[in-house]
Amino acid sequence: MLRYILKRFLSLAISLIVASMVIFAVIEIAPGDPAAYMLGINAQPDTIAALRAELGLDQSKLQRYLSWVGGMVVGDFGTSYAYRSPVAEMIGDRLWVSLPLAIYALTLSTIIAFPAGIYAASRRGHFGDTAVMGATQLGVAIPNFWFAMICVLIFAIKLRWFSAGGFPGWDRGFWDGIKALTLPAIALALPQAAILARVMRSSLLDMLGEDFIRTARAKGLSRRQTLWRHALRNAMIPVLTIIGLQFSFLLAGAIIIEQVFFLPGLGRLVFQSISARDLIVVESVVMLLVFAVILVNFLVDLTYAIVDPRLRGRT
Amino acid sequence: MRNLILGAALTTVFVLAALISFIFTPYDIAALDIPNKLQQPSAQHWFGTDHFGRDIFSMIMVGARTSIAVAVLAVGIGMGLGIPLGLTAAARRGGWLDEIIMRGNDLVFAFPALVIAILITAVFGASAVNAIIAIGIFNIPVFARLSRGAALGLWSRDFILSARVAGKSSARISVEHILPNIGNLMIVQGTIQFSLGILAEAGLSYVGLGAQPPTPSWGRMLADAQTLVSIAPHLALFPGMAIILTVLGLNLMGDGLRDWLDPRLRVLRA
Numbered sequence: 001m002l003r004y005i006l007k008r009f010l011s012l013a014i015s016l017i018v019a020s021m022v023i024f025a026v027i028e029i030a031p032g033d034p035a036a037y038m039l040g041i042n043a044q045p046d047t048i049a050a051l052r053a054e055l056g057l058d059q060s061k062l063q064r065y066l067s068w069v070g071g072m073v074v075g076d077f078g079t080s081y082a083y084r085s086p087v088a089e090m091i092g093d094r095l096w097v098s099l100p101l102a103i104y105a106l107t108l109s110t111i112i113a114f115p116a117g118i119y120a121a122s123r124r125g126h127f128g129d130t131a132v133m134g135a136t137q138l139g140v141a142i143p144n145f146w147f148a149m150i151c152v153l154i155f156a157i158k159l160r161w162f163s164a165g166g167f168p169g170w171d172r173g174f175w176d177g178i179k180a181l182t183l184p185a186i187a188l189a190l191p192q193a194a195i196l197a198r199v200m201r202s203s204l205l206d207m208l209g210e211d212f213i214r215t216a217r218a219k220g221l222s223r224r225q226t227l228w229r230h231a232l233r234n235a236m237i238p239v240l241t242i243i244g245l246q247f248s249f250l251l252a253g254a255i256i257i258e259q260v261f262f263l264p265g266l267g268r269l270v271f272q273s274i275s276a277r278d279l280i281v282v283e284s285v286v287m288l289l290v291f292a293v294i295l296v297n298f299l300v301d302l303t304y305a306i307v308d309p310r311l312r313g314r315t
Numbered sequence: 316m317r318n319l320i321l322g323a324a325l326t327t328v329f330v331l332a333a334l335i336s337f338i339f340t341p342y343d344i345a346a347l348d349i350p351n352k353l354q355q356p357s358a359q360h361w362f363g364t365d366h367f368g369r370d371i372f373s374m375i376m377v378g379a380r381t382s383i384a385v386a387v388l389a390v391g392i393g394m395g396l397g398i399p400l401g402l403t404a405a406a407r408r409g410g411w412l413d414e415i416i417m418r419g420n421d422l423v424f425a426f427p428a429l430v431i432a433i434l435i436t437a438v439f440g441a442s443a444v445n446a447i448i449a450i451g452i453f454n455i456p457v458f459a460r461l462s463r464g465a466a467l468g469l470w471s472r473d474f475i476l477s478a479r480v481a482g483k484s485s486a487r488i489s490v491e492h493i494l495p496n497i498g499n500l501m502i503v504q505g506t507i508q509f510s511l512g513i514l515a516e517a518g519l520s521y522v523g524l525g526a527q528p529p530t531p532s533w534g535r536m537l538a539d540a541q542t543l544v545s546i547a548p549h550l551a552l553f554p555g556m557a558i559i560l561t562v563l564g565l566n567l568m569g570d571g572l573r574d575w576l577d578p579r580l581r582v583l584r585a
Contacts (some may be wrong), residue, residue, distance in 0.1 A: 018422055023434065030438040141562035143517050146537055146555040157545045200514070220367040252427040256518050260541070262359055271522065274437045286430055293425045 012298045027283045034081045082278040104251040110187035117200025139194025148187035148260040165262040203235040215262035244300035250292040319571025325564025333379035343372035353547045379530040386512030388447045393454020401462030406485040420456035429455035431535040446525040465497040499576040510565035
């Protein structure tokens with residue numbers, strides 16, 4: 001097991017290094033000099049040179065890559081070109097919106113998908129199954145930002161249950177924050193819930209066809225008992241994998257939903273930075289999102305190995 | 316079969332709308348008609364008009380072109396690069412080339428399409444072409460993994476063995492014998508990626524990373540509708556329905572094709 005963890009950890013480290021190289025290289029292609037951009041068109045060449053030195057832009061590409069990566073390891077993401085403030089602080093502030101939103105959406109998606117998937121599997125071929133599967137087909141096809149707009153129209157503008165956008169900040173109270181994130185989380189959760197419900201159903205149906213289920217039934221357990229005691233527990237493995245993968249996609253997907261609700265999260269930060277050509281912020285946010293995906297994959301693999309010992313041998 | 320017919324019918328409607336828009340739209344979408352702005356759906360304007368008085372029905376027809384073109388080209392990039400990579404990896408299974416291709420795939424998988432789009436836009440600026448590249452790159456590992464997996468299963472089969480005995484190179488076997496046998500699978504996956512491409516293009520255009528004005532696109536129409544949705548909900552309703560129905564059609568078609576093309580499922584049904 002230790003060997004497996006070490007091997008996976010090594011592959012995690014390599015993935016992160018290569019990903020950071022790719023991101024750095026792509027951003028390097030960008031035309032223009034950030035220092036000249038920050039100082040405007042009337043800047044003197046020696047002022048630009050001084051700022052270049054201050055930002056470390058006069059170093060070689062390799063040096064800059066190493067200091068960027070080295071800084072990130074200790075939590076120093078550099079200084080924003082546009083705001084002259086530490087990128088780590090800017091990202092930290094925004095994470096307090098994006099991360100709770102992703103967690104909230106994941107919770108909602110799980111709460112919706114589990115009962116729906118279990119119900120559909122237990123009613124296979126009946127009307128309930130067809131209805132749930134039809135609803136998930138639709139759920140997968142609905143763009144979440146469109147659904148978000150419709151939610152705003154109904155629940156914020158017509159019914160006035162929620163505000164149409166914005167975020168009051170967590171210091172105004174936990175429930176105010178949760179309320180502001182509710183519509184965005186619902187919009188974000190819907191397509192994910194549809195996918196998760198389909199996975200839950202098919203995984204459960206696979207399990208219900210297994211021999212040990214027949215044994216349990218032969219032993220005298222009712223259908224309901226076999227489903228809850230035996231099938232569900234085993235069906236959870238693929239479901240947990242999908243939940244893990246969804247988390248990182250929710251974090252990235254939140255970028256679009258934040259635009260609909262004017263939430264001050266990572267998404268808005270990234271778009272502001274693109275238009276301000278604040279590439280160091282873009283670079284760091286992208287690295288953070290990719291890091292989240294790679295880390296979650298790693299954790300899912302480890303959980304897999306803990307749950308299913310057969311997988312440890314295969315690396 | 317029912318899914319396949321319904322899905323194909325929905326898809327055909329939107330493909331036809333896109334094709335017809337090249338020669339005819341009920342109204343000129345470039346012409347502004349401010350006195351008639353924000354009209355509700357009526358006999359003259361089936362889906363109403365937007366804040367510039369442009370006919371929404373005509374804009375959806377033209378927008379279909381953008382959505383379909385972006386998604387088709389992105390699937391093309393994914394298939395065109397992904398399948399050869401997958402076939403090569405399978406032909407060199409267990410070797411260093413296989414390892415490099417598959418690790419490269421894992422790496423690309425770690426970049427969601429939106430993140431690729433953000434990176435490309437930050438460097439080159441927003442455009443429909445960059446949206447195609449972003450979604451296309453995202454599609455490559457999908458096809459590479461799928462084609463490698465399917466090809467691996469074939470390499471141990473007798474007919475491949477006889478081709479090797481006959482002296483054919485692995486490249487030739489991949490093209491002549493493996494590719495035709497995984498074609499169905501790729502078509503099914505292509506349909507699904509096509510629908511994901513439509514959704515991704517809409518999302519990218521909505522946040523301003525995709526097609527730029529004046530090129531009409533469903534995502535941009537929704538972005539324009541956002542501030543007006545309280546006084547003119549039809550601005551958001553119709554482009555949204557267009558996206559949903561197209562994606563639904565493609566997904567149903569993908570499901571239907573898989574059932575129809577998979578002989579095992581056909582036997583089960585018979």
